[in-house]
Amino acid sequence: MDVVAGSLEPLPRRVEASVVMRAVGLTKSYAAVAGAKGSGHGAVELFRGLDLAVHAGEMIAIVGESGAGKSSLLHLLAALDKPTAGEVWCGEKKLNEFTADQAAEFRNRDVGYVWQFHYLLPEFTALENVAMPLLARGTGRAEAMEQAAFWLGEVGLAERGGHRSGELSGGEQQRVSLARALVTNPAILLADEPTGDLDGKTAEAVFGLIQRLHDAHGLTSVLVTHSLEFAGRCGRVLRLRDGRLTEEAPKSIDHEFHG
Amino acid sequence: MRFEFFIAARYLRAKRRQAVVGVITVISVVGVAAGVASLIIALAITNGMRRDLQERLIGSTSHVNLMRVAADGIKDWRPLVARLRGLPHVTAAAPGLWEEVLISRGPRGGGGLIKGIVPAEERTVSDLLQSIKQGSADALEPDAVERTEADLAQAVPPIVIGQDMAESVGAKVGDTVQVISPQGELSPLGMMPRFRKFQVVGIFKSGFYQYDSSYALIRLADAQRLFSEPDLISVVSFKVDDLYHADRIGREIAEAAGEGFETTNWMQQNSELFRALKLEQIVTFIVLALIVCVAALNILIALTMMVMEKTKDIAVLMSFGVKAEQVRRIFVMQGLLISVIGTALGLVLGYALSWVGGHYPFPLNAEVYSIDHLPFAPRVWDGVIVAAVSLGVSLIATLYPSGSAAKVLPAEALRYE
Numbered sequence: 001m002d003v004v005a006g007s008l009e010p011l012p013r014r015v016e017a018s019v020v021m022r023a024v025g026l027t028k029s030y031a032a033v034a035g036a037k038g039s040g041h042g043a044v045e046l047f048r049g050l051d052l053a054v055h056a057g058e059m060i061a062i063v064g065e066s067g068a069g070k071s072s073l074l075h076l077l078a079a080l081d082k083p084t085a086g087e088v089w090c091g092e093k094k095l096n097e098f099t100a101d102q103a104a105e106f107r108n109r110d111v112g113y114v115w116q117f118h119y120l121l122p123e124f125t126a127l128e129n130v131a132m133p134l135l136a137r138g139t140g141r142a143e144a145m146e147q148a149a150f151w152l153g154e155v156g157l158a159e160r161g162g163h164r165s166g167e168l169s170g171g172e173q174q175r176v177s178l179a180r181a182l183v184t185n186p187a188i189l190l191a192d193e194p195t196g197d198l199d200g201k202t203a204e205a206v207f208g209l210i211q212r213l214h215d216a217h218g219l220t221s222v223l224v225t226h227s228l229e230f231a232g233r234c235g236r237v238l239r240l241r242d243g244r245l246t247e248e249a250p251k252s253i254d255h256e257f258h259g
Numbered sequence: 260m261r262f263e264f265f266i267a268a269r270y271l272r273a274k275r276r277q278a279v280v281g282v283i284t285v286i287s288v289v290g291v292a293a294g295v296a297s298l299i300i301a302l303a304i305t306n307g308m309r310r311d312l313q314e315r316l317i318g319s320t321s322h323v324n325l326m327r328v329a330a331d332g333i334k335d336w337r338p339l340v341a342r343l344r345g346l347p348h349v350t351a352a353a354p355g356l357w358e359e360v361l362i363s364r365g366p367r368g369g370g371g372l373i374k375g376i377v378p379a380e381e382r383t384v385s386d387l388l389q390s391i392k393q394g395s396a397d398a399l400e401p402d403a404v405e406r407t408e409a410d411l412a413q414a415v416p417p418i419v420i421g422q423d424m425a426e427s428v429g430a431k432v433g434d435t436v437q438v439i440s441p442q443g444e445l446s447p448l449g450m451m452p453r454f455r456k457f458q459v460v461g462i463f464k465s466g467f468y469q470y471d472s473s474y475a476l477i478r479l480a481d482a483q484r485l486f487s488e489p490d491l492i493s494v495v496s497f498k499v500d501d502l503y504h505a506d507r508i509g510r511e512i513a514e515a516a517g518e519g520f521e522t523t524n525w526m527q528q529n530s531e532l533f534r535a536l537k538l539e540q541i542v543t544f545i546v547l548a549l550i551v552c553v554a555a556l557n558i559l560i561a562l563t564m565m566v567m568e569k570t571k572d573i574a575v576l577m578s579f580g581v582k583a584e585q586v587r588r589i590f591v592m593q594g595l596l597i598s599v600i601g602t603a604l605g606l607v608l609g610y611a612l613s614w615v616g617g618h619y620p621f622p623l624n625a626e627v628y629s630i631d632h633l634p635f636a637p638r639v640w641d642g643v644i645v646a647a648v649s650l651g652v653s654l655i656a657t658l659y660p661s662g663s664a665a666k667v668l669p670a671e672a673l674r675y676e
Contacts, residue, residue: 080578080669100582101583104583105582107577107580108580108581109580113578113579115575122273123272124269132576132579133579133580135262136262136579136581137580138261
């Protein structure tokens with residue numbers, strides 16, 4: 001599949017509103033495991049009236065301590081989970097009211113999700129992995145492969161399409177995973193510590209790639225990261241603390257990183 | 260569906276992280292193949308047995324018998340037989356006078372059915388005269404020279420009896436047997452049974468105990484004389500061109516014969532035998548279908564283990580929008596692929612071995628089994644039924660594991676990875 005990066009029109013984006021994603025009064029609590037330490041209070045409350053608005057074209061970094069609920073927040077934004085209270089909107093769609101099939105449809109068409117681990121399917125080639133979301137929605141194999149080849153080119157792996165995940169390095173695997181998240185041209189890219197499992201140099205390369213694609217394709221991105229350095233390079237930084245998001249100036253974060 | 264098939268086929272081909280899953284998958288395929296092949300071979304043998312039995316049975320008996328409802332005999336039968344012989348689907352017709360009698364030789368005797376026949380015509384509807392093993396049926400042919408009634412009354416007429424009857428009364432070719440008719444004649448001492456001596460000129464063996472132990476053939480004229488029914492017959496036997504429609508053709512014959520007639524056919528006469536054969540075939544099918552059920556259990560185990568192994572991958576698929584129903588179909592398809600491969604192999608193996616069995620006969624002891632080789636008669640329709648059962652049972656086996664796969668919660672499954 002000889003598709004040169006940039007030579008193919010990406011798929012049309014379904015959400016073009018200025019506020020791409022909105023969370024209003026979000027609460028999420030988990031029932032405590034019986035007998036577990038601290039279960040005396042009945043339930044663990046992760047968020048308490050959390051509000052968030054993600055504008056088109058923004059690159060937001062969410063930082064916070066381990067266990068603060070960063071990944072859980074992304075799960076709610078990706079309709080992988082439902083809030084206990086509050087609402088999550090993507091454009092005109094209210095995620096809370098989705099049925100399981102509507103949530104799957106939403107994840108397939110409007111969200112690109114990158115996990116901390118690449119989670120590529122080992123039985124399939126890099127090209128097939130990238131094409132998978134399109135094949136799942138019934139796109140013809142030729143068209144899906146063409147789009148997949150385009151995005152593999154965009155992440156700099158045009159020549160590695162025929163390789164299986166086991167034949168790729170950690171950084172390459174995460175780049176394939178990024179291409180898979182973007183192949184549907186989603187309204188929003190959600191990345192849960194995309195560099196968390198990579199060494200410093202590779203992490204820098206992958207983060208740089210995300211930044212470049214964000215700018216080149218006008219993406220809207222929300223990244224969870226432990227790296228204050230990477231967070232400092234995002235347009236907005238939100239700190240999740242005590243179940244709420246507080247805005248922090250990217251420069252202050254950068255300063256915090258550099259001491 | 261193409262997406263689900265794409266994933267299922269690749270999962271099946273891929274090397275397993277857990278080798279045991281791959282081993283169980285192979286065992287499942289082999290199990291299904293063995294079950295299907297066994298079923299095909301067993302059904303081919305039972306079909307072959309049934310076919311051989313049916314052929315011999317049909318050879319020994321007529322397809323349709325016409326008689327009077329009142330059992331008062333058929334008078335003026337010659338024009339009737341000639342007319343019925345011309346009916347559509349009727350290929351041959353023969354007159355007969357049948358009566359139940361007692362046949363004895365000295366102190367040994369037994370009940371039987373005596374058939375007064377015209378050999379030349381009887382041969383067109385039954386092969387009994389061709390299955391004579393000792394002596395011959397030539398003496399049953401009508402005399403070339405007309406003899407007087409007195410001569411006939413003095414002579415000992417010929418009789419052909421079945422082998423089992425010959426053994427039970429202890430008669431050989433050339434011996435004389437006494438035929439006693441319950442249709443007695445009135446004498447000053449009351450009702451006396453009618454009896455007459457017959458000379459055994461031939462012994463037949465049809466292979467059917469019912470015939471070989473009770474049938475006896477004599478000339479029609481001798482039968483009429485024995486039962487004092489001059490120029491009367493009790494039965495017209497027919498061969499028809501489509502023996503599986505003997506029922507319908509029999510009704511047409513009865514209608515054409517006129518009022519007061521009824522017919523029976525070979526299926527009605529042997530219904531218990533064929534019912535028993537059918538029952539045997541069903542029992543064989545059920546017993547061997549258990550092999551397929553065991554193979555389906557292997558499919559269930561293989562799929563359940565695969566779902567456990569693939570939980571993370573299922574969650575990943577769902578995270579980019581694969582629906583629960585699609586996940587279910589992936590694993591249903593995987594189970595069905597195992598079944599389809601096993602069934603296809605089983606069908607090929609089963610039909611190939613049946614073909615070999617049909618072309619290179621497997622010898623049997625004819626004394627014990629009454630056939631000298633194992634008959635194979637594979638049928639396409641059996642393959643269709645066996646394949647449908649195999650796929651159906653396998654489909655049921657996929658329901659639990661595929662249902663478990665569809666219930667995976669992606670956020671939960673990946674949270675602790």
